[in-house]
Amino acid sequence: MSFVTVQNLFQSYGTRPILERINLTVEEGEFVSIVGASGCGKSTFLRLLLAQEQPSRGAISIDGAPPAQEPDRDRGVVFQRYSVFPHMTVRDNIIAATALNRPFGALWGAARLKARAEALEVLDRIGLAHVAGQYPASLSGGMQQRLAIAQALAAKPKILLLDEPFGALDPGTRLTMHDFLCELRDETNMTIFMVTHDLPEGFKLGDRVLVFDKPRWDPTDPEAYGATITYDFDARDGGIPYQRLVEETHVPLTL
Amino acid sequence: MALRWINRRPSRPLSVFLALIPFVLVITAYTLASDARRAVNPADKLLPAPAQIAATADRLLTEPDRRSGRILFWVDTAASLQRIAMGVVIAAALALGFGLLIGLAPTAQAALAPFVATLSLVPPLALLPILFIVFGLGEVSKVALIAIGITPFLIRDLAARTAELPREQIVKAQTLGASSFVVGLRVALPQIMPRLIGAVRLALGPAWLFLIASEAIASENGLGYRIFLVRRFLAMDVILVYVIWITLLAFLLDLLLRQLSRRLYPWAEAGL
Numbered sequence: 375m376s377f378v379t380v381q382n383l384f385q386s387y388g389t390r391p392i393l394e395r396i397n398l399t400v401e402e403g404e405f406v407s408i409v410g411a412s413g414c415g416k417s418t419f420l421r422l423l424l425a426q427e428q429p430s431r432g433a434i435s436i437d438g439a440p441p442a443q444e445p446d447r448d449r450g451v452v453f454q455r456y457s458v459f460p461h462m463t464v465r466d467n468i469i470a471a472t473a474l475n476r477p478f479g480a481l482w483g484a485a486r487l488k489a490r491a492e493a494l495e496v497l498d499r500i501g502l503a504h505v506a507g508q509y510p511a512s513l514s515g516g517m518q519q520r521l522a523i524a525q526a527l528a529a530k531p532k533i534l535l536l537d538e539p540f541g542a543l544d545p546g547t548r549l550t551m552h553d554f555l556c557e558l559r560d561e562t563n564m565t566i567f568m569v570t571h572d573l574p575e576g577f578k579l580g581d582r583v584l585v586f587d588k589p590r591w592d593p594t595d596p597e598a599y600g601a602t603i604t605y606d607f608d609a610r611d612g613g614i615p616y617q618r619l620v621e622e623t624h625v626p627l628t629l
Numbered sequence: 630m631a632l633r634w635i636n637r638r639p640s641r642p643l644s645v646f647l648a649l650i651p652f653v654l655v656i657t658a659y660t661l662a663s664d665a666r667r668a669v670n671p672a673d674k675l676l677p678a679p680a681q682i683a684a685t686a687d688r689l690l691t692e693p694d695r696r697s698g699r700i701l702f703w704v705d706t707a708a709s710l711q712r713i714a715m716g717v718v719i720a721a722a723l724a725l726g727f728g729l730l731i732g733l734a735p736t737a738q739a740a741l742a743p744f745v746a747t748l749s750l751v752p753p754l755a756l757l758p759i760l761f762i763v764f765g766l767g768e769v770s771k772v773a774l775i776a777i778g779i780t781p782f783l784i785r786d787l788a789a790r791t792a793e794l795p796r797e798q799i800v801k802a803q804t805l806g807a808s809s810f811v812v813g814l815r816v817a818l819p820q821i822m823p824r825l826i827g828a829v830r831l832a833l834g835p836a837w838l839f840l841i842a843s844e845a846i847a848s849e850n851g852l853g854y855r856i857f858l859v860r861r862f863l864a865m866d867v868i869l870v871y872v873i874w875i876t877l878l879a880f881l882l883d884l885l886l887r888q889l890s891r892r893l894y895p896w897a898e899a900g901l
């Protein structure tokens with residue numbers, strides 16, 4: 375049984391199909407990049423994974439659980455914008471990952487002190503300790519996204535969904551963010567879905583690159599059909615496939 | 630060379646100078662008109678001289694009333710401020726609760742939004758007689774008029790602001806495990822508070838209107854009551870002192886709320 379299973383997924387808005395016949399299985403710890411033309415339904419697919427909306431047909435199961443009806447702590451998410459809470463300080467944004475789960479959304483006493491200490495540790499690790507007391511608005515775009523990713527991971531979700539998380543960053547900051555994300559991934563072995571418009575980024579970070587496109591096209595009515603997964607590339611080993619031994623060959627690898 | 634008017638920005642000193650012009654013009658015009666009238670009739674009551682207004686102000690602010698021994702000016706001020714504060718606080722509290730509910734929960738929106746929209750069409754002053762009949766001529770009906778007058782506007786404004794919160798934030802909070810209640814309490818409420826202050830600042834104008842109207846009709850003290858009382862004696866000097874005072878109070882209240890918002894919600898600075 376694979377970790378994430380998407381079975382025969384369809385989504386339409388009104389009469390307009392957006393996604394059709396999507397089948398996908400993803401193993402735990404896999405990093406899946408998703409690319410495709412603008413408006414083809416990548417964000418829609420993430421919203422379905424997030425259970426922010428329900429599919430017209432088909433089902434998504436994560437870790438064998440029945441399909442979720444609404445977003446929950448199993449699914450972490452980072453959007454391109456508005457990903458952190460502007461009214462909380464940087465430290466409180468990390469604490470929120472624990473606190474919002476409580477009855478009044480706040481921690482008291484020992485739990486509070488513990489969460490504060492842990493948040494400072496996290497901030498130390500992601501290089502934001504020096505701005506712990508500031509509000510996100512005073513942070514650069516890269517720092518905000520770093521905070522957003524750390525916040526999502528602090529809730530220990532089963533899968534992490536990233537919708538063009540670095541889309542608004544300059545190329546230099548992007549590279550730093552790639553290293554940052556890779557480090558976190560090595561640490562947590564998180565299963566990640568990332569939508570991107572940057573093909574090299576998708577191949578660099580991902581184990582797989584899924585291409586969303588419309589397999590059928592009606593020239594008189596471009597909106598008649600939805601998109602599906604048209605390619606599923608193996609992006610490990612620098613995107614060069616067949617680099618791994620799949621069976622025991624009994625040939626010594628070193629001379 | 631000649632910039633378009635829409636691109637010309639006055640320097641700081643010029644801005645101050647420009648801002649002063651209309652004030653100076655009005656005061657000058659008033660003084661001239663007052664001089665002209667009093668040249669014809671030295672006992673003219675309609676446009677008292679600025680010096681006389683100042684003298685009246687001095688008398689009103691410092692001399693106690695012969696009968697009660699209290700300085701009526703301050704009694705009126707305290708009474709009116711108390712009424713407007715109670716009305717506005719009640720309205721703000723109601724608006725916060727219902728605004729969040731309507732803005733966050735589609736069911737509450739379906740149930741309440743059309744009702745609130747209808748309520749906001751009822752002219753509050755038309756309800757004043759009903760309030761007097763139901764609550765009597767005391768404090769309750771005055772406070773109620775202010776609250777009823779501005780609550781629908783505040784609710785609609787706050788509901789709209791709440792609904793405008795980026796969907797991403799609401800979803801994010803859910804992925805961190807927040808219940809509906811916690812989303813309202815920890816995500817929406819704090820972000821709506823500066824908006825509430827902004828909306829209250831806008832609603833203060835109507836609030837003053839309702840206050841003065843209700844005081845004028847039935848009261849024993851209050852700024853509006855006094856103005857309408859001395860009207861019978863054509864005491865323009867007193868009326869003008871009170872009008873200037875009310876304007877000043879309104880300005881100070883607005884300033885206070887603005888400072889409060891800055892102080893309490895530094896993160897919202899950019900949006901205000």
Ligand SMILES: Nc1ncnc2c1ncn2[C@@H]1O[C@H](COP(=O)(O)OP(=O)(O)OP(=O)(O)O)[C@@H](O)[C@H]1O
Nearest residue numbers: 387388392410411412413414415416417418419571
């Ligand atoms: N709630 C909705 N109701 C109706 N149509 C919608 C809704 N959400 C998205 N759409 C439409 O569905 C299509 C796919 O949208 P989606 O945001 O998933 O595209 P995308 O692949 O993420 O595009 P981009 O690369 O620009 O982010 C778009 O044409 C959009 O207009």
Ligand SMILES: [Mg+2]
Nearest residue numbers: 416417418537
């Ligand atoms: Mg998108």
